[in-house]
Amino acid sequence: MSKTLSIAIIRGRARGGGSEFAMACDLRFASRGKAIFGQPEVGFGLIPGGGALERLPLLVGRARAIEIVLGADDFDADTAERYGWINRAIPEAELDGYVANFVRRVLSFDSQALSTAKAILNHTGLPNEAQLRSTQASFGATLRWPEALQRMAKSRERGLGVAGEFELNIGRHVADL
Numbered sequence: 001m002s003k004t005l006s007i008a009i010i011r012g013r014a015r016g017g018g019s020e021f022a023m024a025c026d027l028r029f030a031s032r033g034k035a036i037f038g039q040p041e042v043g044f045g046l047i048p049g050g051g052a053l054e055r056l057p058l059l060v061g062r063a064r065a066i067e068i069v070l071g072a073d074d075f076d077a078d079t080a081e082r083y084g085w086i087n088r089a090i091p092e093a094e095l096d097g098y099v100a101n102f103v104r105r106v107l108s109f110d111s112q113a114l115s116t117a118k119a120i121l122n123h124t125g126l127p128n129e130a131q132l133r134s135t136q137a138s139f140g141a142t143l144r145w146p147e148a149l150q151r152m153a154k155s156r157e158r159g160l161g162v163a164g165e166f167e168l169n170i171g172r173h174v175a176d177l
Helices: 019-024 052-060 063-069 077-083 091-107 109-127 127-140 146-157 170-176
Strands: 005-008 011-014 027-032 035-039 074-076 088-090
Touching: 005 019, 005 091, 011 019, 019 035, 019 052, 027 077, 027 109, 035 077, 052 088, 052 127, 074 077, 074 170, 077 088, 088 091, 127 170
Parallel strands: 005 027, 011 035, 027 088
Antiparallel strands: 035 074
C-alpha cells in the first residue's frame, strides 16, 4: 500500500517532460495566471515519451487528450483545471497556503485508511508499466525520424532552449516549424 502522497505545485511552464512529471504526481495545483501547460512534442515531429499518452486520457478524457497532444498548443491554468489536467488553478498569493492546509488536513486522518484508499484508487486509475515502457520505446524511435530531426533543428535556430519569445510561447510557434 502506498504511504506517499505526491503533490506538484506549478508556477511556470510545464511542457513535455515537466507536464509528464506533474501528471505522474497524485495531485497538481497551479498558479492562476502564471502556469502554462503543454505537450508540444508532435509539433517537433515526436511523440510524448514520459507518460502523457497514458496519463493524459485518464485525467482529461480521450478527446481532450487528442486536442492537447495533436494540437501541441499551450494551455493556461484555468483551462487545465477545467479539462482535469490539474486539480485546481489557484491565485498565486493563495497557492502555498491552500496546499499547506490541504496537506495538514490529510495528515490528520488515519494512515491505514489513507493508504488503503489510495492503493485501491491506484489500482483502477493508473497506466500499467508495460504501456509506459512501450511508449518510451516508441518515443526513442521518433528521435531518429528525419522530420523530427529537421523540426528540432529549426526550433534550435529559432531559439529553443533560450529564454526568449519562441521558448516562452512554443505552443504558438510549433506549427510554423
